[in-house]
Amino acid sequence: MTLDPGRAGEQRRNLAAALKDLRRASGLSGERLAVRYGMSQSKISRIETGKALPTVVDVQQIIAALGIDDDLAQELLDLASVANAEFEDVRASVRRGLHVRQRELASLENGARHIRYFLPAMPSGLLQTPEYMRTAMSPPIDPVDGDVSQTIALKIERQAVLYDEDKRFDFLLTESAVRWKLCAPSVMAVQLDRIASVSRLPNVNLGIIPLSAQVADVPFHTFTVYGAKLVTIELFTGRFVLRDPKDIDHYRLLFDFFHGESHTGDDARGLLEQWSEEFRRSR
Secondary structure, eight states, X not given: OOOOGGGHHHHHHHHHHHHHHHXXXXXXXXXXXXXXXXXXXXXXXXXXXXXXXXXXXXXXXXXXXXXXOHHHHHHHHHHXXXXXXXXXXXXXXXHHOHHHHHHHHHHHHHHOSEEEEEESSSOOGGGOOHHHHHHHTOOSSSOOOSOHHHHHHHHHHHGGXXXXXXXXXXXXXXXXXXXXXXXXXXXXXXXXXXXXXXXXXXXXXXXXXXXXXXXXXXXXXXXXXXXXTEEEEEETTEEEEEOXXXXXXXXXXXXXXXXXXXXXXXHHHHHHXXXXXXXXXXX
């Protein structure tokens, strides 16, 4: 069996078919399996028809109820792990249109009550100024095609979600993410001011991990945790989406660990003001 997150849709169909075939081979009806597992019969039906994606825990409990042998059980658990992950390469995103990507992000942000952003490389679009956005969207290697101005407008439109006080936003940045001189010093100074300003919103918590901190782990990549629903992981060439509860719990624990090493509140704003002034002096 080939396990490829880029073929997650196919893997989900394979998983649904395998679970249905194994249930039938066991001689159990959907109702009897539901009783053994402690799940509704309608959920069993949705899983077997591919209308509901089972978590790894769901699959683990179903195969236990069916008495599947260890080798086949592990194969199904591996398939469930991949089925709960997606990979979208950046080129596919560009082909669909940069505006589509912004609307997808807006939908994720609107659908979650508590969002955690771990940002070791650069600020999230919710924290960026238009000038910073434009430079970030114009890399020298493999520059982005498409209407950059339209995408910037949609990014700015997305920032309105920050003022929804029914939501909670936790932004955790490293000093490297904040001070990386992506733009001219004058633009960087305003960018840092923007982050400090957002941090004063009552539903926003900002943390900064300075390079002087001794941290017993490495910030390998950017990730965002949308409530208890999913995690997105950003890479140079695309984005992973993880939906399994175990993965989500792992990234929530990672976020909490790194947050414990950060400066928050007035201490974080003090660092931003210091670095902003350094950029202004370097013009």
